[in-house]
């Protein structure tokens with residue numbers, strides 16, 4: 001399943017129109033009407049891109065744009081009533097990839113989204129950011145925080161991504177749960193180290209052909225986990 005486009009917009013009517021246009025162009029969408037909601041959506045699933053209204057009830061979209069850039073690398077299009085040159089420049093400085101002033105044409109928005117996604121595709125195809133395993137069966141893009149299995153994009157949470165990236169950075173090496181907690185979960189860690197098991201279980205559902213007989217994420221009984229994929233030679 002393709003990651004969704006996150007629409008952050010407190011004007012429900014406008015959000016509905018944007019959603020309809022994006023879905024008409026075959027994008028999956030999720031909607032958030034506050035900054036808080038947007039952060040929750042991002043923690044659940046990294047989006048393909050975000051369309052961000054700058055005037056939100058619980059904070060500024062500028063702040064949110066920074067949070068986005070810390071969570072993962074995906075393009076952001078800012079949508080705003082502000083139109084002064086200084087404000088536009090501030091938006092770009094925060095990492096916005098494009099900027100549209102309201103009232104914006106939804107059709108133009110879809111075109112601009114396609115354009116930033118294409119630019120992104122080109123910019124991040126550098127092989128430094130991509131690791132491929134088992135003849136391309138599993139591909140990780142560490143810049144875009146994206147995973148594909150057998151050529152199809154897999155939607156993962158930021159925690160799942162970090163966990164998989166940690167394990168896959170040293171194929172064949174056994175990591176203890178403690179190590180995985182500190183390396184992959186870091187400050188986000190809220191439970192005890194068995195919470196790793198739940199993330200591994202979810203990841204297996206997403207990337208293993210048969211989650212009960214995993215080919216990538218193997219359990220090392222009494223110790224932890226290891227990544228058993230074979231890195232592809234270039």
Ligand code: CA
Pocket residue numbers: 009010011053054055056
């Ligand atoms: Ca608004």
